[in-house]
Amino acid sequence: xxxxxxxxxxxxxxxxxxxxxxxxxxxxxxxxxxxxxxxxxxxxxxxxxxxxxxxxxxxxxxxxxxxxxxxxxxxxxxxxxxxxxxxxxxxxxxxxxxxxxxxxxxxxxxxxxxxxxxxxxxxxxxxxxxxxxxxxxxxxxxxxxxxxxxxxxxxxxxxxxxxxxxxxxxxxxxxxxxxxxxxxxxxxxxxxxxxxxxxxxxxxxxxxxxxxxxxxxxxxxxxxxxxxxxxxxxxxxxxxxxxxxxxxxxxxxxxxxxxxxxxxxxxxxxxxxxxxxxxxxxxxxxxxxxxxxxxxxxxxxxxxxxxxxxxxxxxxxxxxxxxxxxxxxxxxxxx
Numbered sequence: 001x002x003x004x005x006x007x008x009x010x011x012x013x014x015x016x017x018x019x020x021x022x023x024x025x026x027x028x029x030x031x032x033x034x035x036x037x038x039x040x041x042x043x044x045x046x047x048x049x050x051x052x053x054x055x056x057x058x059x060x061x062x063x064x065x066x067x068x069x070x071x072x073x074x075x076x077x078x079x080x081x082x083x084x085x086x087x088x089x090x091x092x093x094x095x096x097x098x099x100x101x102x103x104x105x106x107x108x109x110x111x112x113x114x115x116x117x118x119x120x121x122x123x124x125x126x127x128x129x130x131x132x133x134x135x136x137x138x139x140x141x142x143x144x145x146x147x148x149x150x151x152x153x154x155x156x157x158x159x160x161x162x163x164x165x166x167x168x169x170x171x172x173x174x175x176x177x178x179x180x181x182x183x184x185x186x187x188x189x190x191x192x193x194x195x196x197x198x199x200x201x202x203x204x205x206x207x208x209x210x211x212x213x214x215x216x217x218x219x220x221x222x223x224x225x226x227x228x229x230x231x232x233x234x235x236x237x238x239x240x241x242x243x244x245x246x247x248x249x250x251x252x253x254x255x256x257x258x259x260x261x262x263x264x265x266x267x268x269x270x271x272x273x274x275x276x277x278x279x280x281x282x283x284x285x286x287x288x289x290x291x292x293x294x295x296x297x298x299x300x301x302x303x304x305x306x307x308x309x310x311x312x313x314x315x316x317x318x319x320x321x322x323x324x325x326x327x328x329x330x331x332x333x334x335x
Contacts, residue, residue, distance in 0.1 A: 015077045027067015152215040156182040164216040181222040184230040250307035257302035
């Protein structure tokens with residue numbers, strides 16, 4: 001995900017990297033900071049010149065170690081004035097933060113946000129109160145997480161420590177004991193998912209955090225495989241679950257539903273073919289069809305799966321079962 005490129009955050013970033021370099025002995029320079037922040041070295045150099053000339057920052061360059069440092073260790077970056085777009089972005093961030101109120105990480109996120117607020121100037125020319133009436137962030141409904149589970153999983157991720165977990169499968173009544181090397185956390189549609197190597201299955205597995213009933217942090221350490229690609233489990237696929245084999249999904253949408261399909265991106269590798277009738281065919285690769293099937297069904301009669309055959313058969317079976325429940329057959333749901 002691309003970082004915010006506003007000057008305010010860049011200056012805070014440069015200040016932090018200079019201080020980190022002074023503490024570690026590995027000084028930060030334009031090239032290293034530019035690479036980490038994903039901007040040009042010239043942008044970093046201009047920001048440093050701005051800090052020196054406009055903010056009286058005592059920044060010096062050590063040619064021997066090829067890095068910047070403060071000649072006055074007690075120097076503190078002064079408050080920086082905000083323009084309207086900066087303030088608007090901060091107000092949005094504050095509202096988005098409320099989406100995590102029911103999670104164990106909310107208090108920590110709140111502390112971080114308070115630190116950002118403390119770094120802002122005492123006086124600004126724009127009052128943020130108007131955002132309350134002009135902007136809303138509707139939170140996703142989310143599952144409940146136990147603070148103890150979150151803390152243990154976070155520690156395992158941070159320190160590369162194996163976890164002993166009691167995990168309950170969807171719809172299951174009893175939990176199973178697992179040993180898991182935690183690799184990555186993903187938030188998707190109101191749920192946090194843990195991706196890691198399951199010793200029991202000897203495979204990389206996706207676990208819903210809300211189904212972890214108990215977890216113990218073990219002393220055993222592990223190394224994340226060099227070929228592990230977290231993007232495969234979020235961002236570059238459809239949904240959160242992943243399989244070994246990739247298939248090409250094709251879905252035909254009616255003319256009435258086509259505008260809604262065309263106005264957003266459903267997959268980073270999608271292709272769309274428009275028909276003369278006004279309908280469209282959306283195609284994208286997928287490694288698991290469970291969530292694709294649920295998504296197709298959510299469109300009702302406005303969408304029809306046309307590939308692969310496994311998806312077509314799965315949707316057809318689901319619709320037949322639903323029709324039976326509504327009196328179209330002999331099988332009925334018991335009240």
